[in-house]
Amino acid sequence: MRVRNLKNKKDILENSNYFIKNPEKYKGKWNKLFGNKNQINVEIGSGKCKFIYEIASKNPDKNYIGIERIDTVLALGIKEISKLPKLNNLRLINYDAYNVDSIFDKEINTLYLNFSDPWPKKRHAKRRLTNFRFLQKYDIMFSSDRKIIFKTDNKDLFEYSIISLSDYGYKIKDISLDLHSRDDKNNITTEYEKKFSSKGFKIYMLNAVKKYKNID
Numbered sequence: 001m002r003v004r005n006l007k008n009k010k011d012i013l014e015n016s017n018y019f020i021k022n023p024e025k026y027k028g029k030w031n032k033l034f035g036n037k038n039q040i041n042v043e044i045g046s047g048k049c050k051f052i053y054e055i056a057s058k059n060p061d062k063n064y065i066g067i068e069r070i071d072t073v074l075a076l077g078i079k080e081i082s083k084l085p086k087l088n089n090l091r092l093i094n095y096d097a098y099n100v101d102s103i104f105d106k107e108i109n110t111l112y113l114n115f116s117d118p119w120p121k122k123r124h125a126k127r128r129l130t131n132f133r134f135l136q137k138y139d140i141m142f143s144s145d146r147k148i149i150f151k152t153d154n155k156d157l158f159e160y161s162i163i164s165l166s167d168y169g170y171k172i173k174d175i176s177l178d179l180h181s182r183d184d185k186n187n188i189t190t191e192y193e194k195k196f197s198s199k200g201f202k203i204y205m206l207n208a209v210k211k212y213k214n215i216d
C-alpha cells in the first residue's frame with residue numbers, strides 16, 4: 001500500500017486510545033489489558049482498519065487487535081475510526097508481523113489475513129504472510145488450535161497459500177473461489193475487498209486449522 005507521508009502521524013497514533021505504543025509489554029497479558037477473559041482475535045496487515053473496526057463493533061463479546069506495519073497507513077485508519085463510536089474491545093499496533101512472537105504468548109484464537117501483499121516475484125516469496133517463515137512465527141500466538149482465515153483477490157497468492165498452509169500441517173476447513181456468490185450476510189468486507197469486488201474480481205477465501213496436538 002503506497003501512501004503519502006502524514007506529517008502529524010505520530011500525534012494521531014499517540015493520542016489514540018486504540019494505539020498500543022510498546023506492544024512487547026503486553027506479551028502474555030493482553031486479556032489483562034482488555035480487562036476481561038474474552039477471546040482475542042488478530043488481523044495482520046490491517047491497513048486503514050475498516051475490517052478490524054467493523055468486526056470488533058459487531059462482536060462486543062470478543063477482543064480484536066489490528067497489526068499494521070506502515071505507521072502512516074495506521075494513522076490514516078485511526079483518523080477515520082476516531083469519528084465512529086468508541087469501542088473498548090479494539091487495540092491497534094504499528095509492528096512488523098515477522099516479530100509477532102515478541103508480542104503474543106499463547107493468547108489468541110483466530111488470525112485474519114486479509115488481502116495480504118502478494119509479492120509476486122519468486123525471490124520475494126519469503127515476504128508473503130503465508131510463507132512458512134511467518135507460519136512458524138504465528139504458532140506461539142495461539143492459545144489452542146491454530147486458526148487462520150485468509151481472503152484475497154490474487155489467485156497466485158491463494159494457490160501458494162493453500163500449499164504453504166497444507167505443507168505446514170494446516171487443514172483447509174472451508175474454501176471459496178467466489179466468496180461473494182455465497183451472499184453471506186456475516187461477511188465483513190475489507191477496504192481492498194470492496195475495491196476489487198466492485199471491479200468484478202472474484203474474492204477467494206479459506207479457513208485453515210492446525211490442531212494443537214499436531215504441533216511439535
Ligand SMILES: C[S@@+](CC[C@H](N)C(=O)[O-])C[C@H]1O[C@@H](n2cnc3c(N)ncnc32)[C@H](O)[C@@H]1O
Pocket residue numbers: 001044045046047048067068069070073095096097098114115116117190191192193
Ligand atoms: C494490500 S493491503 C490490505 C489492507 C487490508 N487488510 C484490506 O484488506 O483492505 C496489505 C497491508 O498489509 C500490511 N503489511 C504487509 N506486510 C506486513 C507485515 N509484515 N506486518 C504488518 N503489516 C504488513 C501493508 O502495510 C498493507 O497495509
